[in-house]
Amino acid sequence: xxxxxxxxxxxxVPEGENLxxxxxxxxxxxxxxxxxxxxxxxxxxxxxxxxxSQREQxxxxxxxxxxxxxxxxxxxxxxxxxxxSATYLCAVRGSGGSNYKLTFGKGTLLxxxx
Amino acid sequence: DAGITQSPRHxxxxxxxxxxxxxxxxxxxxxxxxxxxxxxxxxxxxHYSYGVKDTDKGEVSDGYSVSRSKTExxxxxxxxxxxSQTSVYFCAISPGLGNYEQYFGPGTRLTVT
Numbered sequence: 001x002x003x004x005x006x007x008x009x010x011x012x013v014p015e016g017e018n019l020x021x022x023x024x025x026x027x028x029x030x031x032x033x034x035x036x037x038x039x040x041x042x043x044x045x046x047x048x049x050x051x052x053s054q055r056e057q058x059x060x061x062x063x064x065x066x067x068x069x070x071x072x073x074x075x076x077x078x079x080x081x082x083x084x085s086a087t088y089l090c091a092v093r094g095s096g097g098s099n100y101k102l103t104f105g106k107g108t109l110l111x112x113x114x
Numbered sequence: 115d116a117g118i119t120q121s122p123r124h125x126x127x128x129x130x131x132x133x134x135x136x137x138x139x140x141x142x143x144x145x146x147x148x149x150x151x152x153x154x155x156x157x158x159x160x161h162y163s164y165g166v167k168d169t170d171k172g173e174v175s176d177g178y179s180v181s182r183s184k185t186e187x188x189x190x191x192x193x194x195x196x197x198s199q200t201s202v203y204f205c206a207i208s209p210g211l212g213n214y215e216q217y218f219g220p221g222t223r224l225t226v227t
Contacts, residue, residue, distance in 0.1 A: 034215065043204060044157075044218040089157070093214055100145070100164065101172065102216060104157040 006105035021075040023090035031093040038087045080112045118219035126225045133192040137205030144210035146188040150201040195226040
């Protein structure tokens with residue numbers, strides 16, 4: 001059974017700092033990995049999707065990397081801003097017969113202080 | 115944002131009553147999903163659909179049923195609501211045809227008293 005772990009559970013940083021959020025998964029047979037952002041009381045917003053054959057994806061100040069063999073992904077946020085404060089979730093999609101299913105981590109609550 | 119709406123957005127109901135939540139999409143995506151989100155458990159898949167009238171169970175499907183009679187609508191029914199079904203329910207969609215990126219709706223907060 002796939003398990004996804006996100007460390008740390010919470011992170012508080014001053015504005016302008018670069019930061020890294022971590023995601024690890026137990027089964028390396030994945031189809032892709034997706035990073036989401038969730039604001040309080042809101043739905044999830046897709047940030048980046050990395051296919052299993054890719055090593056990284058970039059969107060603006062965000063860069064996500066994937067090391068499938070070691071079961072790890074990182075989300076790098078450059079020059080953090082107070083508006084980046086949210087919960088960040090990673091999710092992996094299984095390959096083969098389980099490729100319909102996303103398994104989610106429990107998230108990292110990020111607070112960026114002005 | 116992907117065109118996904120959920121209704122109702124908030125609902126309070128009593129134990130034992132039936133409840134239906136609706137997810138509506140305007141993207142013509144093939145796949146639709148229902149998740150629930152609970153503190154300490156994160157997001158868990160309840161049911162999903164891979165086409166009209168084609169549905170299957172997720173990891174926490176007991177006590178829930180679904181129907182999809184049109185591409186754009188995916189209904190989640192709690193036949194007899196219990197307090198353990200108090201949660202926030204999210205609908206998600208993905209295009210299929212090799213593109214499995216998921217897009218989420220705004221959620222429905224359900225309280226069963």
